Amino acid sequence: MSADVVNLRQFRKTKVRSEKEAKAEQNRITFGRTKVEKQLTHALNKKAEKTLDQGRLEHPKPE
Numbered sequence: 001m002s003a004d005v006v007n008l009r010q011f012r013k014t015k016v017r018s019e020k021e022a023k024a025e026q027n028r029i030t031f032g033r034t035k036v037e038k039q040l041t042h043a044l045n046k047k048a049e050k051t052l053d054q055g056r057l058e059h060p061k062p063e
Contacts, residue, residue, distance in 0.1 A: 033041075
């Protein structure tokens with residue numbers, strides 16, 4: 001029964017690298033949209049809002 005020898009310094013560095021990579025992947029998903037994709041999303045949201053407002057019986061009064 002021999003145990004594997006583990007270098008804790010290397011283990012810690014590997015763990016930190018994997019955590020940084022996971023955070024970078026999440027950031028790429030969250031913030032990695034092109035300008036055109038952002039504009040398209042904005043335009044679709046405005047169109048949906050306008051369509052929804054057209055069905056209102058009473059329009060809100062501007063303040």
